[in-house]
Amino acid sequence: MKEMPYKTYLEESEMPKAWYNVRADMKKKPAPLLNPKTLKPITKEELSSVFCEKLAEQEIDEDNAWFDIPDAVLDFYKMYRPAPLVRARFLEKALGTPAKIFYKFEGNNTSGSHKLNSAIAQLYYAKEQGLKGVTTETGAGQWGTAVSMAGAFFGLDTEVFMVKCSYEQKPFRREVMRTYGAKVTASPSMTTEIGRNINEKYPGTSGSLGCAISEAVEAAASKEGYRYVLGSVLNQVLLHQSIIGLETQSALKKLGVKADVIIGCAGGGSNLGGLISPFMGEKLRGEADYRFIAVEPASCPSLTRGTYAYDFCDTGCICPLQKMYTLGSSFIPSASHSGGLRYHGMSSILSELYDQKLMEAVSVTQTEVFEAATLFARTEGTLPAPESSHAIRIAIKEALRCKEQNSPETIVFGLTGTGYFDMYAYQAFHDGRMQDYIPTDEELAEPIKRLPVING
């Protein structure tokens, strides 16, 4: 019998040619986006003032299951994809588990994560529409880097609002973006009205994704020929990221292996949604069954402790409203929380799937996360991103459950990226300075009180 390889790469010719839209297979669809002014479902035309037209179309379309990947995007994908599906043999051995553990590794590109999959798509459509440039926000920095790379490739201006705590902890991320020609500003900044307001209201704030989004949207609206791009939460992003799941599906098929549990970290949902979409499609169509587990930080627990309601996608309340599991758009996670996964809400697709009990969710503290990251690095070689390490933690937990139950299940998780720009956080962990922060019920109650009242 042929031994199973460590890494399964598809051939370039086997790469998916179309993205998969899981909404097409959902009987109960996610609630529509609402126009923040009228509180009515937003139209494609209204959405096109913020996003490129093609992307507005993808955002709203809940019927078409497949969208062709443009050739130029496919060409760019081939510079760093297909991404390998890796058998974590050495981690299995260290745990002594009968489970097979696989991870889909998306970190082999300079953005350091899966974010490039959607950045290149979004900037392609911006280029096609004849725009001059785009604005965006970035938390941990991967998305900003991805947009900068795509901008350099297509010759588009890019302006990145980087969450202040990350800007300060990761000066080198900024230099990577500058290498690709991007302009990088710490958020909240004094260059936008919303930034100035937030700085005044919360002096010394370390920023949040929701706030950086508001600034980027304002900056795009204030310039001719610019649009805003966003790296997570949106339906269009989950669509582009479905390439992760589609490749994983093909690779497992090639190996003749059926997954039992599929695990991903969840901030806004871009990776998790992309990874699970095609498998969720099988489940929705009754073709196969899987357990899906979303792993979020205990410091920003939107699925496990949030409310399923309409909320603003941004702190400045200028973006469309979305029905989602949310901590409230005024929630700002503790500065002691490292890395990404700082978003107050969750993709509306994932929120709806979770609400329908098609997916589980769990939260973990950051010291648990860095313990798992260290074990992974020492056994499997790759130093993982803190975000990805949330998934590692739960993959390990599931593998140990399999050991206890003597159950040879197959666990697949998304290793979204590498931690090379997160050594500030690793250092805090090594030095024993890392703190876990779990918000109290009282702290969580406050922003929820400020949720907008819809149809009320």
Added chain:
Amino acid sequence: MKEMPYKTYLEESEMPKAWYNVRADMKKKPAPLLNPKTLKPITKEELSSVFCEKLAEQEIDEDNAWFDIPDAVLDFYKMYRPAPLVRARFLEKALGTPAKIFYKFEGNNTSGSHKLNSAIAQLYYAKEQGLKGVTTETGAGQWGTAVSMAGAFFGLDTEVFMVKCSYEQKPFRREVMRTYGAKVTASPSMTTEIGRNINEKYPGTSGSLGCAISEAVEAAASKEGYRYVLGSVLNQVLLHQSIIGLETQSALKKLGVKADVIIGCAGGGSNLGGLISPFMGEKLRGEADYRFIAVEPASCPSLTRGTYAYDFCDTGCICPLQKMYTLGSSFIPSASHSGGLRYHGMSSILSELYDQKLMEAVSVTQTEVFEAATLFARTEGTLPAPESSHAIRIAIKEALRCKEQNSPETIVFGLTGTGYFDMYAYQAFHDGRMQDYIPTDEELAEPIKRLPVING
């Protein structure tokens, strides 16, 4: 006709099972290492007080062409190899060249470079010999990271002396090594006699590889059950790194492409030697012809401006002597020089091949290097290591020559790694603060006067 893929991956089953020793095919062999005390050719037994026995054997063997790769090393290789051979289509397009440009990319692992190929081999033999741990030096940090990763994998202690300027510019590299459990010390340190002497003689020195080597050798010798490991220069290292060239050779064969020019950056010679060895073998056996180009920094030009003579491998003069192109073991490159390639000498194998005019050499300034790095990042996506970018600069130059001559040649270069921990240098380049340093003839003359007198 089937289109040529962007990236060619071998199957894991197609990976080389043995390393190739180019010395076996050289008619005139490199001069032997000399014992620093007796100035006589060093024996395997004498060498075994510094290196593991198996490695001492490999160091001295100039007859056997092939060495089996142990299974445990092969298993580890499979975690991050085979490395892709990438067609640089977008760079070709940007240059408008008729040349085909390929690069062998060795950066897809946490050490960020090819260094892991030899680290895992050296630590395997250390483990086999029942040692407790190893000591080593690191310049840019890739080698130290590689040794730390291999140490974690085999459960061996690792102590890394890191060249001070790099230690200060790259605090995060240190944290990566700590993640794998290594102890990291800035060199010259006050923990060794040699370090104390050098600190006294050159107060405020930013350190050098030669000096860090001395400290690591002293530290290994002072502890029971420890040996020293080195990431470049040595014959054993070129042997392990031949996997780069062997994979490249197989991938080109798969594509039906014959290389015309093969280019690599050269500090101590580990990458260049590994990349070209199997091709040089073909040339030495009269089976094919190639141009080989070594690219070195203008600030540390051992091949292009050095002397071919016996010299110490380290500043402290405690290591064996080696005949090589050298700037003198007391040469310390300017602190304004970024990244690796700071070694005063060159692999004796490469030195001999260069002396026999089987290989060319050229030097480039660091602003030229960062210009090439930026163009590469923006067209090909990956942000390259400064070291690798030396090779990129000359690959671009050769591609432009092909354009001028309308000559559709095939250029292959080694992209040894990524620049994610070199953003300090990129920042200096972005801010216009980067300085080029080319030593004067007078500056180079001084250390040469101090070369040891052999048989004199």
